[in-house]
Structures are given as C-alpha cells and as structure tokens.
Amino acid sequence: MKKELSFITVIGRDQKGIVARISGLLYKNNVNIEDISQKIMEGFFVMAMLVDMSGYKKPAARLSGELEKLGTAMHLTIQVQHENVFKSMHRV
Amino acid sequence: MAFTVEEVFETASMVVHQNLDIRTTTLAINLRDCVHSDFNRFRQRVYDKVLTCGRSLIREAAALEQKYGIPIVNKRIAVTPVSLLMDSHCTRAKFLQMADTLDRAAQKAGIDFIGGFGGLCQKKVTRSVATLLDCLPDALARTRTVCSFLNVGTTTTGMNLDAVNLVGPMLKMTARKTKRAAGCARFVVFVNAPEDNPFMAGAFCGVGEPDVALNIGISGPGVVRSVIEKNRECDLTEVSEMIKRTVFKITRAGELIGRELAKRMHVPFGIVDISLASTTKYGDSVANAIEALGIESIGAHGSTLAVALLMDAVKKGGAMASSLVGGLSGTFIPVSEDAGMVRAVQRGSLGLDKLEALTAVCSVGLDMVAVPGSTPAETLNAIIADELAVGIINNKTTAVRILPIPNTRPGSVVSLGGLLGTAVVMPVKKWSAKKFMRRGGRLPAPVTSLRN
Numbered sequence: 001m002k003k004e005l006s007f008i009t010v011i012g013r014d015q016k017g018i019v020a021r022i023s024g025l026l027y028k029n030n031v032n033i034e035d036i037s038q039k040i041m042e043g044f045f046v047m048a049m050l051v052d053m054s055g056y057k058k059p060a061a062r063l064s065g066e067l068e069k070l071g072t073a074m075h076l077t078i079q080v081q082h083e084n085v086f087k088s089m090h091r092v
Numbered sequence: 093m094a095f096t097v098e099e100v101f102e103t104a105s106m107v108v109h110q111n112l113d114i115r116t117t118t119l120a121i122n123l124r125d126c127v128h129s130d131f132n133r134f135r136q137r138v139y140d141k142v143l144t145c146g147r148s149l150i151r152e153a154a155a156l157e158q159k160y161g162i163p164i165v166n167k168r169i170a171v172t173p174v175s176l177l178m179d180s181h182c183t184r185a186k187f188l189q190m191a192d193t194l195d196r197a198a199q200k201a202g203i204d205f206i207g208g209f210g211g212l213c214q215k216k217v218t219r220s221v222a223t224l225l226d227c228l229p230d231a232l233a234r235t236r237t238v239c240s241f242l243n244v245g246t247t248t249t250g251m252n253l254d255a256v257n258l259v260g261p262m263l264k265m266t267a268r269k270t271k272r273a274a275g276c277a278r279f280v281v282f283v284n285a286p287e288d289n290p291f292m293a294g295a296f297c298g299v300g301e302p303d304v305a306l307n308i309g310i311s312g313p314g315v316v317r318s319v320i321e322k323n324r325e326c327d328l329t330e331v332s333e334m335i336k337r338t339v340f341k342i343t344r345a346g347e348l349i350g351r352e353l354a355k356r357m358h359v360p361f362g363i364v365d366i367s368l369a370s371t372t373k374y375g376d377s378v379a380n381a382i383e384a385l386g387i388e389s390i391g392a393h394g395s396t397l398a399v400a401l402l403m404d405a406v407k408k409g410g411a412m413a414s415s416l417v418g419g420l421s422g423t424f425i426p427v428s429e430d431a432g433m434v435r436a437v438q439r440g441s442l443g444l445d446k447l448e449a450l451t452a453v454c455s456v457g458l459d460m461v462a463v464p465g466s467t468p469a470e471t472l473n474a475i476i477a478d479e480l481a482v483g484i485i486n487n488k489t490t491a492v493r494i495l496p497i498p499n500t501r502p503g504s505v506v507s508l509g510g511l512l513g514t515a516v517v518m519p520v521k522k523w524s525a526k527k528f529m530r531r532g533g534r535l536p537a538p539v540t541s542l543r544n
Binding site for chain 2: 007011035037038039041047048050059060061064079080081082083086088089
C-alpha cells in the first residue's frame with residue numbers, strides 16, 4: 001500500500017509519558033510511526049514524529065481531534081500536517 | 093528523517109505561534125452564461141451556479157485544512173461585474189433583486205463574502221453602472237455578504253473624475269443606512285483594479301478571466317514580524333534576505349494548498365496573491381512588523397522606507413516561490429483591522445497624510461479608514477481622488493475603503509465588530525476642494541516616460 005506520510009509535531013514542556021501516550025493512541029488507530037526525533041528549541045520541548053496514515057481508515061479530522069484532546073490534557077500543542085507541506089517549504 | 097526537527101518546528105510554529113493561515117480562497121466565476129431575457133430565470137441560474145460552486149469550495153477547503161493543518165480562514169466567491177450582466181435588465185428594482193439573489197446563494201452555501209456587485213467605468217459611467225450606484229446604499233443595507241467595487245481609472249485611460257464624484261454621496265447614504273456605517277466596508281473604489289484579486293471587498297471575476305478559477309491569498313504578517321524580531325541586529329540587506337526566505341516558504345505552502353484545492357474542485361488554479369494581510373488578532377499586524385524593524389510607532393518618519401523595504405522583500409520572496417503571482421500583491425494596511433495601526437492612530441503617529449504617502453511605495457491604498465460623518469461629500473471625493481492619483485501616475489493599483497461614520501468626531505472609537513475591527517475616526521482637513529472636484533471630467537492618461 002502507498003504510504004501517506006504526515007508529521008505530528010508536539011510542542012510544549014517535557015514530561016513523562018509523551019511518547020508513550022501518543023504512540024499508544026497511534027497504535028490503537030493503526031497509524032505506524034516511521035521515525036521520531038526530539039529537541040529543546042527556543043525553550044520548548046519539540047518532538048517531530050513521521051507517521052504513515054495509510055492504515056488509518058477514518059476521516060483525518062478524527063485523529064487530529066483525538067490528538068488535540070490528548071494535547072490539552074497534557075498541556076501540549078499537537079499538530080498533524082501532511083508531509084507535502086514540509087517538502088514545499090523546505091525543499092526546492 | 094527527511095526533515096530536521098528544526099524544519100518541522102519552523103513550519104508547525106508558523107501556524108501555532110505566528111498565525112500563519114490561508115487568508116482567503118476565492119473562486120472566481122463567470123456569470124455571463126446565466127444571462128436570460130426572462131429575469132426570473134436569469135436569477136435562478138445565478139443562484140444555482142453560485143450555490144453549486146460555493147458548496148464545492150466549502151467542502152474541499154475543509155478537507156485540506158485537516159490534511160495540512162493550516163487554517164483556511166475565508167471562503168469567497170467573485171463574480172463577473174454585475175453591471176456588465178444587467179445591461180438588458182437595467183432598473184433599480186432588478187439590481188436590488190440581483191443583490192438579494194447573490195446574498196441568498198452565498199449564505200446558503202456558507203460563503204463569507206461574494207464580490208463583484210460593481211462595475212468598470214474608467215472612461216464613462218454607463219447607464220448600468222449609474223443604476224447600480226444609485227441602488228448601492230440599499231443593496232449594501234439589505235444584504236450581508238455582497239461586496240461592491242468600482243474601477244474609475246487606469247494608467248492607460250486616465251481617471252474618470254465624474255465617477256469619483258458619485259462615490260462620496262453614495263458612501264454618505266450607505267453610512268446612514270447601515271449600522272455604524274459598516275456597509276461602507278463592503279465597497280472599494282479602485283484605479284488599475286486587478287481582475288484576479290482574491291481579497292474583499294474588491295474581488296471580481298474580470299472580463300479576461302477563465303469561466304472559473306481559484307485564486308488564493310496567503311497571510312503572514314505574524315511570521316514576518318517574528319523573523320524580523322529574531323534578527324534585530326541585521327542591516328537592511330540582511331533583513332531583506334531573511335524576509336525573502338520566510339515569504340518564499342509561506343508562499344510555497346500556499347501554492348501547494350491552492351493547487352490541490354483547485355484540482356479537487358476540477359477547476360483551473362488562478363493566482364497566488366502574496367499580500368501581507370493583517371487581522372485584528374494580536375500579533376497578526378503589519379504595523380507590528382514595521383515596528384519590529386525599529387520604528388517606534390507606524391507613521392513616524394522612516395515608516396515609508398520601512399514599508400518599501402518590507403514589501404519589496406515580500407514580493408521578491410513570493411515571486412520566486414510561485415510562477416502565478418497576481419491579484420493585488422502589495423501589503424494591506426487596513427487601519428481598523430490591524431491592531432497596531434489602530435494604536436498608531438490613537439497615539440497620533442499616523443494620520444491620513446502619512447497613510448497616503450505609505451501607499452506610494454507599495455501598499456494598496458487607504459483601507460478601512462474612518463472619518464467623521466459630517467465630512468462633506470466633496471471632501472470624501474477629494475480624499476479618494478488624491479489616493480487614486482497616486483495609482484494612476486505610478487502605474488499601480490490603489491484603492492480606497494472609507495467609512496464616514498455618522499455622529500462621530502476625530503478621535504471617536506467605534507467598534508465595527510468581527511474582522512472589521514475598531515475604527516478610530518481620523519481628522520480630515522477643513523479646507524475644501526469643492527470647486528476643483530466640481531470641474532469633473534477625466535484626468536488624461538499620464539505619460540509613462542519622464543519618470544521623475
């Protein structure tokens with residue numbers, strides 16, 4: 001199956017359980033994590049996850065909604081954006 | 093990973109922290125195929141076409157917002173200038189019915205604004221345009237989404253002062269008929285109006301445009317301000333480079349979304365308008381971007397250079413990123429809609445004179461400017477004519493959106509609501525140009541050589 005790659009960006013304060021809770025939610029929704037990387041930037045904890053959404057059969061809005069809810073509970077901002085927007089912005 | 097965390101963070105934080113969004117997606121549709129000798133059938137065809145196109149735009153835009161995580165703030169429709177459609181139905185009552193039809197279709201589809209209820213009269217006011225202008229105060233008062241424009245000049249034809257002279261009285265009437273003069277915010281008078289402009293109030297589907305095309309406008313004053321603030325020690329060359337790089341990125345993202353949206357709707361992609369467009373939201377202000385360059389308050393001496401620097405860099409970055417740049421592609425400095433501009437007017441650093449000067453180097457015109465309701469119609473006409481002369485002579489688009497708010501004085505603060513923001517009433521000069529304006533006629537087309 002052709003991959004549908006998106007980035008999940010997590011911005012906020014470092015705390016226990018970020019990776020565990022987000023990856024748990026993704027696992028439940030049949031979303032595969034392809035790569036993961038994190039760093040402290042401008043005082044923020046930033047994690048970028050490259051995920052394959054091709055196994056996710058529900059409307060994309062639902063996953064963003066669930067991640068947003070989790071983000072609110074953990075005081076994190078979580079963004080889901082298709083890989084193409086990063087290709088457009090950062091690669092000529 | 094194909095991208096570094098820094099790159100991913102930069103993109104995400106443009107949306108999360110710096111208010112990056114697609115300000116408008118505007119579907120331009122030609123309504124000439126709807127014209128019919130039976131006026132009811134004509135209106136029905138217009139209604140059906142606007143509704144079908146509008147629904148498709150709303151549906152597909154929502155899907156892309158989710159996919160790319162970038163908000164698409166406004167979904168709009170621009171139609172063929174209505175005065176061109178109504179030549180054989182040229183009565184006041186029919187124009188009002190047509191305004192109602194456009195408004196109903198737009199509201200039913202969920203469209204924010206529908207533009208094009210206007211006309212082109214750079215040489216002479218046609219019967220159709222005159223009828224439209226005559227009923228415009230009522231049309232603006234009874235509709236919610238209909239936007240209107242008038243193009244009264246071009247650099248190749250000169251400026252039609254007779255047409256300008258019709259605008260002031262029309263605006264004063266509109267101000268009386270709509271709450272807090274807000275109807276005037278849906279009318280803009282232009283010279284050199286672009287046919288593919290996606291921004292309201294002046295969007296219309298020009299006569300040289302395809303049957304249908306999707307035009308988009310990206311917004312990023314917050315992103316630009318942020319990059320300026322991070323580079324406080326840079327000289328002008330370096331800061332210009334930083335702005336160019338940033339605008340390149342946001343324009344690429346906008347073009348990606350615009351092209352995909354057009355593809356999903358099975359319509360051609362028109363243009364990307366690379367204007368910086370501010371909103372009332374904190375941090376989403378062009379004035380703040382200028383102030384971040386080191387101007388204490390916009391309007392101070394030095395502001396003209398700062399606007400010139402900013403906009404030249406924005407245009408260069410945007411033009412590199414997209415081959416289909418069009419529309420207005422200047423910066424908007426709408427006074428009431430930009431919190432930084434409102435503060436500058438209140439402090440006294442910005443007045444009509446400096447605003448007019450700023451428009452000479454780049455911006456699109458006097459936008460969302462409030463003046464006392466007692467301002468004589470001739471003075472309104474003169475303010476408009478002055479601004480439009482800047483456009484005619486400099487071979488650029490200029491426009492005026494001005495609100496003569498009844499029962500106000502210079503310094504009065506009027507909340508216009510929503511995206512229209514807060515108007516601080518600006519003083520106008522008490523000396524009259526009545527005799528000059530009453531001469532009427534047409535300003536001849538200027539020479540385009542001898543440029544000093």
